Structures are given as structure tokens and as C-alpha cells.
Amino acid sequence: MNSFYASVEAAHQPELKGKPIAIAGNPEERRGIVVTCSYEARSKGVKTTMQVHEALKLCPELIVLRPDFTKYRQASKAMFDLLRSYTELVEPVSIDEGYMDITDLSGNPVELIKEIQDRILRELDLPCSIGVSPNKFLSKMASDMKKPMGITVIRKREIREKLWPLPIREMHGVGEKTAEKLAALSISTIGDLARAEEIQLKSLLGMNGLKLRSRANGVDERKVDPESVYDFKSVGNSTTLPRDLTNQNELLKIIEQLSAKVSERLRSKQMLGYGLQVMIRFKNRKTITRSLTLSHPLYEQVHIAEHAKSLFLKHWNGTPVRLLGVTVQDLADKSHAYKQINLFSYKEDVKYEPVEKVMRELEEKHGKGILTRGLKSSKNHQNAETSFSKDFLDDHD
Template identity: 50%
Template sequence: MEATYQKRSRVIFHVDCNSFFASCEIARDPSLKGKAVVVAGDPKERKGVVLAANYIAKQRFGIYTTMPLWEAKKRCPQLVVLKPDFHLYREISEKVFQFLATFTPVLERASIDEGYLDITDCYSLGSPLDIAEQIQKELLQMLHIPVSIGIAPNKFLAKMASNMKKPLGITVLRKRDVPKVLWPLPVQEMHGIGDKTAKKLNSIGIFTIGELAKAEKVTLQNLLGITGVRLKEWANGIDPRPVDPESGEKWKSIGSSTTLPRNVTEERILLEVLRDLAQSVSNRMKQKGVVSSTVQIMIRYSNFQTITRSKTWENPFQEAEEIFQRAVYLLKRHWNGNPVRLLGITAVDVFDKKEAVKQLDLFHFEEEAKKESLWNTIERLQQKFGNSIIQRGSELFRDKSGDNGKSL
């Protein structure tokens, strides 16, 4: 690796906190060390769902995320079950990244518990292995948080490397190692490929990362669009993306507002405007892969007086209907009835969808899955046939009765 420094090629770390939520709980209460620990949505209910598990729970008892809590307790009667404390997790996450920033300013937060560091210019601190060992040792001593670190010439390989040894692993993955180390693996084990994409690739005879690496570019593009081309590059160990320190700060909030053609006092019309704004915000959140727990509305009256009001809900959201319902709640609570000139909706403090762990019991978990399937179907129909292909009954009634409210 010292030779890598001398050649001045990139050296990228991917630092991944191991079983982060459970590790945070153990850091707060050291008496939990050596015990099987899970974080669950509703520990008092038999129908609760496991949201996170430490490695003792995973490796010794086979407990995994989304497992019904009653089954986890059956596998491990001594299981320690804790309610999630997202304030604690974000506080410790901030401390982790503050520490990592002491090594290099070229630091990118990928989520609450993982990030990339470009240490190409940090040769004065020692070899990459020395630096990785120092990071791992000091995070464990200071914050009691175990991390695995992948060392590679690019972000994709660093991410793959950090997954190879957990907990407390340090793995070096060079581009020349790709055919031997990565190509034999099934495609679903590759970063960036989920179950749906894996099934699509399987449908055309691609089952391993090696087969993906050798597949025809045109075939992949026809199947997956530009994503297929990018995945082929990654499978060959190619990833030119830089570590971007601003990437985690770019989408702190996502909003949409509109000035109305005339001053409006009819609640019905204001609700229609909110619905359109909610759809716009939802679409942009999905494009960025983020969710939020806080909705803010802005109301500007005809006299230009402007107010903003917000509320934070327990569970994160992304769907237009959820954003709309929350905005309606705020409008009904804070609109004083005076003529409105402008309306706006903003999803505040957005964060990566991967962080969105809902405190759901098993039945709500199933209900959410059904909703997501319905929303995805509606979205596909609207993309293919236009937004008007599916309308609420009230909208159809207004169209037939000649109500011109939709002209807004």
C-alpha cells in the first residue's frame, strides 16, 4: 500500500459502524457487553419486529432484522430488547464523523453509520493500514463503537471490502483482486444491486458478478438503463466517483411552493394546491433517495405577511399522500382564514432512506408493504399514461359538474 501512495493513485476508505444501533446502546450501558441485544419497535408486544441486532444475537442465535420479536425471544430467552433511541444514534454518529474529519477533510457521509474518506494525501500520517488501525482502535476506545474498514482505489471497491470482515475487520481490495475475489460472488451480494435488480439480471442468465462484468453493455442498458452500464463498470472494479464532502449536505430540505393566480380564501382550492405541491416534493425525494420526519408549510397572505409552521412525526415518510395529509393538518391548524397569495411545502432535515427504520409492529409492517406496492403501481401508471389516469372520486365529480377549481 505504501507503493500505492508513491504512485499517487487514489486511496479510499469505507468506514462502516458495526451493528450501529445496538452498538450505541451497548456504549451507553457497558453491562450489555457479551449479551445478545436487539433494538425492537415495540418490545412490550409479542408482535414487535426486530429493527437491529448485535453480532452475538446474529451469529449465535440467527436473529436478523425484521424477524418477529416473539421468534427472536424463542431463539434466545435471555435476549435484551431495547426501544430505539434515534436521538442517541444521531448524536454518536456526529461524534464518529467529527473524529474521522481529523484525518482528512475529504470525507463523505453515506448514511448515519457509514462514510468514505479519501486519504490519498495523508501519507504523512503513515501507511493506509496504519491509519485504518488507528481509526478502528480510537473509535473503540473513545466511543465504544466497533467499525469495519475497506481500503481500495475507489468507493465501490472500498464499500465491498468493508463488508468482507465484520465486526472489526480491515480489508484491502485492489482492482487486480476483482476477478478472484468478487467475480465468483452472486450478483445480489454486490453493492448497488437489490432483490429486484438481481431477479432482472437472473432472467437474462446473469447470476454472478463475473457474468455481469462480461455481459454486453447494450444488453444491460436495454434491461436497466444507465444503471446497467454503471453496474458493469463496478463489476470490473471501475468507479470514477470522487469522495464528495458536500454530498451529505446537498439535500437538507426539499420543498416546493407556488404563487396563486389570485388571492384564495376557499379551503377546497388550497387543499388542491397542497396536493400538487406534495406530489412535487415526493417525486424529488424519491429521485434523491431520501425521507423526512418533518413537514413545514409556508403561508403568504395577500398583505404579504408570511408564516412558516412545522411538525415532526414519529415515522419517516416519502409518499405524496403522507406529505399531503401532514400539510393539511398544519394548514387547518395555522391558517387564519385570510386570503392566501402563496403556499409552500418543505420536507425538512431529509436523510438517506436507509436510515428510515420504522417503529412498526408486525401487522403494520405488512400493511406498509401493501401500501408501497399500491403506490408503486399508481406511480408506474402515471408515468406511462399521465397523472390524470388515476383520480379521486371527488375530482371526477368536480370535472363533470364544471368546477373550474382545477385550473390552478
């Protein structure tokens, strides 16, 4: 979907069409941050992460709106329902993006895609861009090539022409840090990556390097999986203590060690998570688990440990402990981190975003300490509130 939140606002208020719009978490504050904006605003230089007062200097006529979560979720559900009227093979990736497999549908595929785009615009009054290809990776790349209201087809034989000349930073799945590492091998374009030596890539990036090389060559065997939207996995680690412990410092040190192992496993899986659970088994073998759901993603050891220790201290009553466990839950692929992040608690979320580009931009411009942290806790993980950008999953039950 193109400039989804701003487009939804314009669909509900036709007088906003064609005007520069920005959605900001707190537009009344001069230090409020623009989290998304219309293409009319972008043409005036307004960008995501920009402070509202800076945006207004560039575009005095900018219309700054508060987010309306209910409207965005309703629009998302309507969009995915429309896609499912063609096929059940629809895989939501985020509130405004997904894959669909049209292999078995009759008719000319490009004409079908045009019909889908026209229907979304006509029935929902929302613009979108669509990528068409033999697999997920190429379709994702194609969908970003023409915005707004673009349709881009990439065939396998067109990879050299359409994909390889692009800068490596534009490749889906390559973040800024990975791009910097690849630059050390003189890899500056997707074509460079496609032709790179496998041994060098594996040495530099591990198995992820080989996966990225395959993607650059147009290879992606992943199927469109409608069930993946419900796939909440976890990565955890626990240990039975050599003796029952009551020393708080020792127990917190063990939680730090467990958090480090969990972080390492998340790295190896290229995953991040939005939930945290701590398990405590006492001397009498009574076991409790306490969980919380966060609006920002967990990935780094220091942040996992910070929240795990806080959760432990909140629920430990001083009784001797014989086992401790730390688990990160509600996992998401790192490549979708931007889509999973809750844009409307942006100042809190962005500090923890493992794709550090946004955080760096904010702190370079406005100084260290501008970002703060927020969390929501619950004894029952399944009833815990989630961030807005993950709440859309509830609409697919």
C-alpha cells in the same frame, strides 16, 4: 461499526460482553420489535424486525434492552473525532458509518487501517469493519465483506475475483425492486451487471442503470466530502393560482398535484426527505411558510400529499389563496435510506421506508395494520426536532 447499538451497550456494561443482546423500542411489550442485535444473538437466529417474543423463543437467554440515545450519539462523536485525528477528509454517512480519504497520509495504508481499527477497539471498546479501496463504492462493498472486526482490501485488479461473483442483491445501491427488474434481463450477479448492455439498462432503469453498471465495473468518481454532512437540500414545486381561491377541495387538489410533481423529481434524483414545507400566499400577498420534520422518510406522492394537506389545513384561516407551494427538505440519498431511518420509532418509520423490504417482512408476518405513523411539527423548521438517526449530524458542528 459492528452491531453498533448493542456494542455500545456492552462497552458500558462489560458483563454483557459475549452475550446475546437485542435493542428493542419497547421490550416490555410482547409485540415490541427487535431493531438491532449482537452477533451472539444473530447466531441463535435472532433478526432485525423480529418480535421480541419470537426472539426469546429462539434465544431464551436473550438480554433485551431499551435504546439509550445519549450513549449512542456520544460513541458516534468519539469515533468520528478519532478518525479526524488522522485527516480532515472524513465524511459521516450515518451515526455509525463514514468514509475517510487517506491518500495523502504517509506510511503503509493497510497498517494504518489496522491501527485505526485497533484504536477504536482499545479506546472506545467498539468493534468495526473497514473496507479499503481506490473509491467510495468499492470501500463500502469491502466493509461489508468481513464482520465483525474485518479489514478487506479491494484493488481494481481484484474486482472480477472479489466483486463480480456476488449476488446482485448484495450490491450497494441495489434494492429489492431494482434487483427484481434486473432479473428480467437475466442479471443475477454483480458481474452480470458489469457486462450488461448499456442500452438495455438505460431503457430499464434510466440513468441510474448506467451509474450502477459503472459501479459494478469499479468506477466511482465521488470524492470524500466532509461538508456533505451539512448539505440539506430540498425539492419543491409551487404554482400561482389562476384566480384567488377559497374552495377547500380545489386547494387540496392543487396540493395533491404539487405533491405528485415533487415526488416525481425525488424519484429522478434518487432522493428522499425528512422535512416538509408548505408555502401559502394570500390575496393580500402576505406569504407564510410552515414546516414539519418527520421521523420517517418522504418519497411517495401519497405520503407527501397527506402531510402537506394536513399542514395546510392547520394554518389556513379561510383567506383567499393566490399561490401554493410544497417542498420536501432534509434530503438523503436513497442508497443510505436504511442508515437514515430512525430505528427506534421503527413501527412508525418502516411504513414509509421507500426500500420496502422491511415493511413487507413485518406485514407478511404480522398482518396489515401493525404499522402506525408518527410525526412532529414545528412552525420554525430549523428548530424542529429530528429523528434520532439524523440528530447525530448536530455533533459535527
